Amino acid sequence: MATAKPTPTDSLSFCLAQLTAAAGEGLRGGKDTATNETPLGRALLALRTRHVKAAGGIERFRARGGLRPLLALLRRAAAAGPAPSQTGPGSAPSSVESAASFGPAPSPGPAPCAAAAAPSPPARLRKTLDLALSILANCCTEGACRAEVRRLGGILPLVTILQCVKTDSIQNRTARALGNLAMEPESCGDIHSAGAVPLLVESLTACQDSQCRQSVVRALRNLADSPQHRLALAQQGAVRPLAELLAAAPDPALTLALVRALLELSRGCSRACAEQLSLGGGLGPLVGLASHPKRAVREATILILANLCAQGLVRPALGNAGGVEVLLGELRRRRGPSGASPASQQPLVRAVCLLCREAINRARLRDAGGLELLMGLLRDPRASTWHPRVVAALVGFLYDTGALGRLQALGLVPLLAGQLCGEAGDEEEEGREAASWDFPEERTPERAEAGSFRSLRSWLISEGYAAGPGDISPDWSPERCPPPPPPPEPAHPASPSLAPTSLRTPRALRTPGRSPATTAAEEPWGREGPALLLLSRFSQAPDPSGALVTGPALCGLLAYVTGAPGPPSPRALRILARLTCNPACLEAFVRSYGAALLRAWLVLGVAPDDWPVVRTRPARRSQHQQQHQHRELGEMLLQNLTVQAESPFGVGALTHLLLSGSPEDRVACALTLPFICRKPSLWRRLLLDQGGLRLLLSALTRPAPHPLFLFFAADSLSCLQGLVSPTMSPALLPAIPLDLDPPSPCLYEPLLGPAPIPAPDLHFLLDSGLRLPAQRATSATASPFFRALLAGSFAEAEMDLVPLRGLSPSAAWPILHHLHGCRGCGAALGPVPPPGQPLLGSEAEEALEAAGRFLLPGLEEELEEAVGRIHLGPQGGPESVGEVFRLGRPRLAAHCARWTLGPGQCPRKRALALVGLVEAAGEEAGPLTEALLAVVMGVELEGKGPSLDC
Incomplete structure (x- = not known):
């Protein structure tokens, strides 16, 4: 088989020589392009089909200097017409001017281009341009070639060809070369500056070839590489022809x-x-293409x-075209079990939220299940x-009553309350164009304002909170906004004033240079503003x-009020006041332990997170003032509830709950x-006569129905004790005497x-072998036990060494002192551990058991007092209360109850002590309830407590 004969075009050097000659560099213009048309055409064809497409061919072509003559050839073709006008913000690259050294430059005058003289260039010239542009477009697929073309000033000739040669194939290859060059940010800017965008738009509308x-x-897509370039493309009319083509199927x-x-063009x-896409009829086709296979x-x-949802002017039309259902469906699909990552959901979430700004789209979103989807996101x-x-x-x-009812049924309120003190999201602010289109803005000159404030102002106007832009001054801080007019508070004849002075709505913030008459009252509008606005709307229902x-x-509300870094929004305070003044909410405050929570959190300063361990908080300068304000707020809210409770309706509701409610x-x-x-007549009847106190005490040892139940119960019992004995001061009911009496003389020490x-005429022998001296006659008179033992008919009456079994030396020490008449000498403190x-x-329990066994009630009382002095005195804490109660002695139980419910006791220590008492009591709740009942009712508990049936 004969081998194919090599041709000159197989050599890259030959092809480059032909290209150089055609460009005029080697011949100095001695030969015209037309005379070398045939060899040039063969060389260009070989470069395109063989050399450039071969592996590494583009790199070799660039390294051998092929781009310079190729661009010079294109520049010759473009020399017949003027350079395109500079429509961009910049100017043509300087490298274009420097390129004149290796090729004839186009005439600077406004000479007509070739396309104006003839409908199309000659066939040979058209073929040469097609091949040369094809080679250049292929070379520009590599980054090094794109940089070299830009350095050699190759952009301006391409733009000139695009302007002058209107043949579809040449327009196609020129646009392809420009598109490849636009992949470099620097080249993209030069293409914009060279005025290529209007020419590309013109070509798009004029050509009929699909490839072109x-x-x-x-x-155009590659030229939209930055927000500035995308805006320039839209302003030069590049979007509408695309939309019209899309509408043409x-x-x-x-x-x-x-x-x-x-x-790309719709990003940001x-x-x-948006206007061009809508005017071009692209919304309907886009919605249809959302289900493309x-x-x-x-x-x-x-x-x-x-992306289009960012513009309020197009959202109503987008909703009419079915965009709401499309976006909801896609977001629902991506949030499904096999859906996409959260990052891919972000633009859809943003779009759905923006669609909620127009009433027509809100109706569509509600009917399409959008409320459930938004609740799932929350x-x-x-x-x-x-x-x-x-x-x-x-x-x-x-103000959509049906939607609000649905949102409430889906559990929106607790989610909103949780949002009040949550972390702020890192969402970008919307511009003024994203505002609701239900009330289109007036495009009047005004000074620059923050985007979030402009958006908020437009929304407030659209929703009727302000009559027009003049009602919302641009001098206001962007971080604040005027609230909607508050609804009238529920009328009640006995309702107290809404709040103390320190908790009233802040006065109007005056701006220098403005009169008070034009300054409206302002409220803080932070990230919690929308949640508070919705909660306020829910609180205005007849029964919220x-x-x-x-x-x-x-x-959530209390956490916001007490934890806000600055002054809390007055709207939150109004919500709490509105709820406590509403008679329909009284039973709910009782059932949910809401009143106890208000008192604990606001008046006592104990939040759920602070129990049982105190949560560490950063110190604040005005912490004392804030605590005072919170206490005032709590007392005001509880007073509101008191007004409701003592009204005829409240008395009936509380009586029904106490007598006929669930356990x-x-x-x-x-x-x-x-x-x-x-009112004494009310609480005595409900708590004492109708068994309310018995119910509460019986519930202490049952499973707690609320995390703070024991804290609430301790505080409630303490408050009830104050109601029963309102004149009793802490000094009249000490838990344990704080100062020890002077010790009495010791009568046993001389022995x-x-x-x-x-x-001594007698010694007691302990199990340890220790002998303790004693007087027989004195010991025999101490108790009936020792009288029978030492002076009766037992053998010990004749013994000089009498054994005392089951006693350690420390436990026996207070017994010997007591036998010899010591009262208050301090011996009883010896066996008590710290x-x-x-x-x-412990030895204290052993001594107490021995005192009972030896029939020494006086010693038992002295030992119990010693235990109380040490464990329930200044050195003792709430953890000691349960330890003392575990000894199972009625007098000590009474001491524990008095320590727990003492009028001057710290609320936290009181609650911790009650927790210890409940744990110590276990299932045997009788002694605990008897002791607490005695203290609450002011009855001294001696050997036996009062009955719960009193």
């Missing part, structure tokens, strides 16, 4: 190119982009729709970054108890009554010396 259109569309390849270009969607088309289309901890945006979107449903008077909702409701009612009832006086050590199994 795809190249132009791709070039093009072939699949062009469709993909169009949606990819529109996706500008007003011009090809995934790339489908996903790009959905992102375009999401419940998802992985979507916490979007929670502030979602809450702000739900504010749009503020089911949603707002619950543990989570109250905890849990009856206990909650009994616990709450001391906080909200001040212990080397020369005892009088001499605070922090257990009493069960």
Whole structure:
């Protein structure tokens, strides 16, 4: 088989020589391009089909200097016409001017281009341009060649060819070369500066070839590499032709190119982009393409729709075209079990939230299940970054009664309460164009304002909170906004004033240079503003108890009021006041332990997170002042509840709860009554006559119905004790005497010396072998036990060494002192361990048991007083109360109850002591309830406590 004969075009050097000669460098213009048309055409064809497409061919072509003559050849072709006008903000690259040294420069004058003289260039010239542009476009697929083309000034000739030669094939290859060059940011800027965008737009509308259109569309897409360039493209009319082509149902390849270009152009969607896309009729086709079988088309289309939602002017039309249902469906799919990552959901979440700004779209969103989807986002901890945006979107449903009812049924209120003190999301602020289009803005000149304030102002106007822009001064801080007019408070004849002076709505913030007449009262509007606005709307319902008077909702409101870094919003205070003044909420406050929570958190300063261990908080300068304000607020709210409780309706409601409610409701009612009832006839009848106190005491040892139940119970019992004995002062009811009496003279000590006086006539022998001296006659008179033992008919009456079994030396020491008449000499303190050590199994318990066994009641009382002095005195703490109670002695139980419920006791220590008492009592609740009942009722408990049936 014969081998093919090599041709000259197989050599890269030959092809480059032909190209150089055609460019005029080697011949100095001696030969015209037309005379070398045929060899040049063969060389260009070989370069395109063999040399450039070979592996590493583009790099070799660039290294051998092929780009310089290639660009010179294109420059010759463009020399017939003037350079395009500079429409961009910059100027043509300087490298274009320097390129004149290696080729004839185009005439600077406004000579007509070749395209103006003839409909199309000659066939040979057109073929040469096609090949040369094809080679250049292929070379520009590599970064090094793109940089070299820009350095050699190759952009301006391409733009000139695009302007002058209107043949589809040349337009196609020129647009392809420009599109490849636009992949470099520097080249992209030069292309914009050279005025290529209007020419590409013109080519897009004029050409009919699908390949040419795809190249132009791709070039426009690559030129949209920055917000500034995207805005320039939109302002120069690049978006509308794309939308019109898309509406014409093009072939699949062009469709993909169009949606990819529109996706780039719609990033950070500008007003011009949205207007052109809408005017071009692209909304309907885009919604239709959202269900395209090809995934790339489908996903790009959905992102375009999401980007368009940033412009309020197009959102109503987008909703009419079915965009709401499309975006909701896609977000629901991505949030499904096999959905995409949270990052891919972000633009859809933003779009759905923006759609809530127009009433027509809110209706569509509600009917399409959007409320459930938004609630799912609020419940998802992985979507916490979007929670502030979602809450702000739900504010749009503020006056949609049906939607609010649905949101409440879905559990919005506790989620809103949790948002009050949550972490702020890192969401970008929306511009003024994203504001609601229900009330289009007036485009009047005004000074620059913060984007978030402009958006908020437009929304407030659209929702009716302000009549117009003049009602909201631009001098206001962007961080504040005027609230909607507060609804009238529920009228009640006995309602107290809303708040003390320190908790009233702040006075108007005056701006220098403005008169007070033009300054409206302002309230803080931070990230918690939307949540508070919705909660305020819920609180205005006739009966908001089911949603707002619950543990989570109250905890969220109180956490915000007490934990806000600055002054809390007056709206939150109004919500709490409105709830406590509403008679319909009274039973809910009782059932949910809301009144006890208000007192503990605001008046006593103990939050759920502070129990049982105190939570560490950063110190604040005005902490004391804040605590005083919180206490005032708590007392005011409890006074509101007292007004409701002592009204005829409240008396009937509380009586019904206590007598006919569930067991849990009856206990909650009994616990709450001391906080909200001040009339003696009322609380005596409910707590004493109708068994409310018995219910509360019996519930102490049962499973706690609330995490703070024992804290609430200790505080409630203490308040009830104050109601029963209002004149009793802490000094009249000490838990344990704080100062020890002076010790009495010791009568046993003389027997212990080397020369005892009088001499002992008896010794007691302990199990350890220790012998303790004693006087028989004195010991026999101490108790009936020793009288029978030492002076009766037992053998010990004749013994000089009498054994005492089961006694350690420390336990026997107070007994010997007591037998010889010592009272208060301090011997009883000896066997008592220090605070922090257990009493069960100690020598103190052994001494108490021996005193009972030896029938020494006086010693028992002295030992119990010693235990109380040490463990329930100044050195003792709440943890010692349970230890003392475990000894199982009625007098000590009474000491423990008095220590726990003492009027001057710290609320936290009181509650911790009650916890210890409940743990020590275990299932045997009788002694504990008897001791607590005696203290509450002011009855001294001696050997036996009062009955609960009293």
